Amino acid sequence: MSEKRVAIVGAGILGLAQAYTHAKRGSRVTVYERGVQARGASVRNFGMIWPIGQAHGLLADLAMRSRNLWVEVLEEAGLPYFPTGSVHLAYHADEEAVAREFAELAPERGRWISRDETLQRSPCAVPDGLRGSLFSEHELVVDPRLVLATLPKLLAEKYGVVFRWSTVVTDVSKLEADAVFICSGDDFETLYPDVFAHSGVTRCKLQMMRTAPQPEGWQMGPALAGGLTLRFYQSFRICSSLPALEQRIAAEMPEYDKWGIHVMASQTADGAVTLGDSHEYGLDVDAFNKEEIDELILRYLQGIARFPHMQIAQRWHGVYARHFDRPFFYEQPEPGVYIVTASAGKGMTVSFGLAELLYEDPSRRF
Numbered sequence: 225m226s227e228k229r230v231a232i233v234g235a236g237i238l239g240l241a242q243a244y245t246h247a248k249r250g251s252r253v254t255v256y257e258r259g260v261q262a263r264g265a266s267v268r269n270f271g272m273i274w275p276i277g278q279a280h281g282l283l284a285d286l287a288m289r290s291r292n293l294w295v296e297v298l299e300e301a302g303l304p305y306f307p308t309g310s311v312h313l314a315y316h317a318d319e320e321a322v323a324r325e326f327a328e329l330a331p332e333r334g335r336w337i338s339r340d341e342t343l344q345r346s347p348c349a350v351p352d353g354l355r356g357s358l359f360s361e362h363e364l365v366v367d368p369r370l371v372l373a374t375l376p377k378l379l380a381e382k383y384g385v386v387f388r389w390s391t392v393v394t395d396v397s398k399l400e401a402d403a404v405f406i407c408s409g410d411d412f413e414t415l416y417p418d419v420f421a422h423s424g425v426t427r428c429k430l431q432m433m434r435t436a437p438q439p440e441g442w443q444m445g446p447a448l449a450g451g452l453t454l455r456f457y458q459s460f461r462i463c464s465s466l467p468a469l470e471q472r473i474a475a476e477m478p479e480y481d482k483w484g485i486h487v488m489a490s491q492t493a494d495g496a497v498t499l500g501d502s503h504e505y506g507l508d509v510d511a512f513n514k515e516e517i518d519e520l521i522l523r524y525l526q527g528i529a530r531f532p533h534m535q536i537a538q539r540w541h542g543v544y545a546r547h548f549d550r551p552f553f554y555e556q557p558e559p560g561v562y563i564v565t566a567s568a569g570k571g572m573t574v575s576f577g578l579a580e581l582l583y584e585d586p587s588r589r590f
């Protein structure tokens with residue numbers, strides 16, 4: 225029997241995860257990417273592999289499976305990663321209440337740790353007013369820029385995946401393939417525009433920053449989030465104490481709700497700290513960043529974390545595809561063609577797990 229021929233549109237993380245999954249199982253894979261390299265959401269993110277944020281059930285399980293696959297892939301590619309886990313720092317009674325409730329309801333996902341243990345694990349946490357934190361050991365930090373640049377080399381050299389860079393796919397019927405996976409990120413216009421137009425998929429713009437590299441050998445420890453993040457991820461919706469926190473933030477910090485800001489930080493392989501982020505939804509993405517958003521992020525950060533070098537070396541924004549009613553947009557617009565996108569703020573986290581799940585059950589519905 226001849227090898228199955230698989231074509232993949234897009235060399236972002238969802239496309240690369242599809243390529244890895246199919247090529248490892250013996251398919252002949254070609255990846256088409258319109259850029260000279262991937263420049264979409266996958267190189268613009270925190271690099272947080274973040275099971276703690278995923279809704280209980282399918283997504284949390286998928287995230288954990290994906291996390292373990294990430295480790296296999298990173299080891300195979302000889303890429304650095306940091307199995308640091310995560311902390312959600314609590315400075316208010318309502319933040320402590322949510323963190324403690326989550327730890328009680330889902331002890332396998334995280335535990336409440338004292339102020340002293342938090343400071344021991346996270347030397348950059350601001351001690352003033354700190355009550356403790358929700359600690360989870362499951363999160364990984366990868367360097368997205370390094371991963372997206374290096375993984376194609378592994379796929380080409382070890383699994384014979386062919387990369388067609390600088391190649392826009394405008395018609396899938398021209399691809400010589402038995403199956404086509406469209407992992408086009410937030411491009412809804414080039415392929416199957418009618419399907420996207422009626423899909424409910426939209427865009428989300430996020431503003432990000434990065435410090436200069438921190439001093440040699442300085443490590444921030446677990447990837448870090450503050451109380452604002454507890455209102456952002458689906459996982460914390462199981463907590464009956466969450467509405468009180470949301471109400472306080474809405475009343476005291478409406479500008480953080482207006483721009484969908486929560487504050488997180490992760491450290492990259494070169495020692496720099498990546499900071500973010502905000503969430504502005506809509507198909508028409510503002511081309512320009514808002515200084516107000518960066519100032520709000522940095523002001524909040526000052527209250528929860530200090531790094532040896534706080535000066536900002538880079539600012540950018542990224543855009544991801546998002547569906548409000550579905551965890552992914554996975555559709556089969558015609559036989560043998562699969563659209564895989566709208567993984568929202570969890571695309572890095574779920575990428576390899578999702579590719580495996582879809583390989584095992586292509587008719588899966590979400």
Ligand SMILES: Cc1cc2nc3c(=O)[nH]c(=O)nc-3n(C[C@H](O)[C@H](O)[C@H](O)COP(=O)(O)OP(=O)(O)OC[C@H]3O[C@@H](n4cnc5c(N)ncnc54)[C@H](O)[C@@H]3O)c2cc1C
Nearest residue numbers: 234236237238258264265266269272393409542571572573
């Ligand atoms: C600022 C920011 C921070 C984030 N932080 C995290 C995080 O820490 N953890 C996490 O899990 N997730 C995070 N996310 C979400 C995650 O980055 C995305 O869900 C994920 O990268 C989406 O991957 P993708 O492959 O679908 O899209 P993309 O990375 O956008 O890749 C799509 C690719 O397809 C190519 N393409 C499109 N159309 C065509 C065509 N017709 N022909 C050829 N090529 C085409 C594009 O050029 C692009 O390279 C973040 C996102 C952003 C923006």
